[in-house]
Amino acid sequence: MKRIAVVLSVVFVLLFAAITLFKGRSSEDVAQTEPASPETTDRELVMEFWQAYRTATQYRTAGSIQEAAAEYGRALELNPDHEDALYYAGSMHFELGQFHEAEEAWRHLTQVNPGGSRGYSRLGDLYFCFEQRDFFDPASAQELFERALEINSEETGPLLRLGQIALVRGDAKRAAEYLDAVTASNFKSVPAYFFKGHLAWRSGDFAEAERQFRLATLHDQPVEPVEGVLSEGDTRSGKAILAAMGQCQSFNAFAAGLPDPDDPDLQSKMRQRYSELTAFLERSR
Numbered sequence: 001m002k003r004i005a006v007v008l009s010v011v012f013v014l015l016f017a018a019i020t021l022f023k024g025r026s027s028e029d030v031a032q033t034e035p036a037s038p039e040t041t042d043r044e045l046v047m048e049f050w051q052a053y054r055t056a057t058q059y060r061t062a063g064s065i066q067e068a069a070a071e072y073g074r075a076l077e078l079n080p081d082h083e084d085a086l087y088y089a090g091s092m093h094f095e096l097g098q099f100h101e102a103e104e105a106w107r108h109l110t111q112v113n114p115g116g117s118r119g120y121s122r123l124g125d126l127y128f129c130f131e132q133r134d135f136f137d138p139a140s141a142q143e144l145f146e147r148a149l150e151i152n153s154e155e156t157g158p159l160l161r162l163g164q165i166a167l168v169r170g171d172a173k174r175a176a177e178y179l180d181a182v183t184a185s186n187f188k189s190v191p192a193y194f195f196k197g198h199l200a201w202r203s204g205d206f207a208e209a210e211r212q213f214r215l216a217t218l219h220d221q222p223v224e225p226v227e228g229v230l231s232e233g234d235t236r237s238g239k240a241i242l243a244a245m246g247q248c249q250s251f252n253a254f255a256a257g258l259p260d261p262d263d264p265d266l267q268s269k270m271r272q273r274y275s276e277l278t279a280f281l282e283r284s285r
Helices: 002-033 038-061 065-078 083-095 099-112 118-127 138-151 157-168 172-185 190-203 206-219 266-284
Strands: none
Touching: 038 065, 038 083, 065 083, 083 099, 083 118, 099 118, 118 138, 118 157, 138 157, 157 172, 157 190, 157 266, 172 190, 190 206, 190 266, 206 266
């Protein structure tokens, strides 16, 4: 009898231990297989997006365009409607000559924020790019810049572009109106003075042409920044956050790198620039 009691006690202890072990393992398995809460998943995705976006920004400001485009693409996979990521992704693709990808990003930006001007302006840049003929469409560019100007009338960029488009189309009167509006808002606009000078030169008013050209050269001179103060678009490294790159610069290049305003050969250099610009415009029409 005593032996039976001992055996039953041993069996009871073993059963208890087995049940306890099974419960422990079941709890552990549940803990290992239980899915993360939606809140945890969303938070992780947000953190992953911002990591990709910050990395892309670092590449962009360092001039590593290919790497920046890839990181902006990764960020957009996590948040396809982020406006800044769309804007900069398009800009990186544009500089890489990936015009279809740039168009897609900026089109999506105008859909995400139809009340913002940035997407329309950048699409206008794409369609007013002389270097590629698949997208070159001054009429569409004009509509886009007009839309951008309608949204934000304080921007002079669309005004300048509209003046350039009118110049390309041979509409001197309209070009002058747009360019005058630019210099009225931004008295330091080098390209506006330069192209106003070209209009005067083409009309035979050489004195006015030289006056406008000289204004362009005066404002084209480098200005030393105030110590400790960053100008708009600058970083601590002194590089612009989104500087003008190499794509689609053939037209704008005429108004860049102008001679010194005190150059004794200024008139001759002006004539050369304006003659070359005239030939360029005639080839483009």
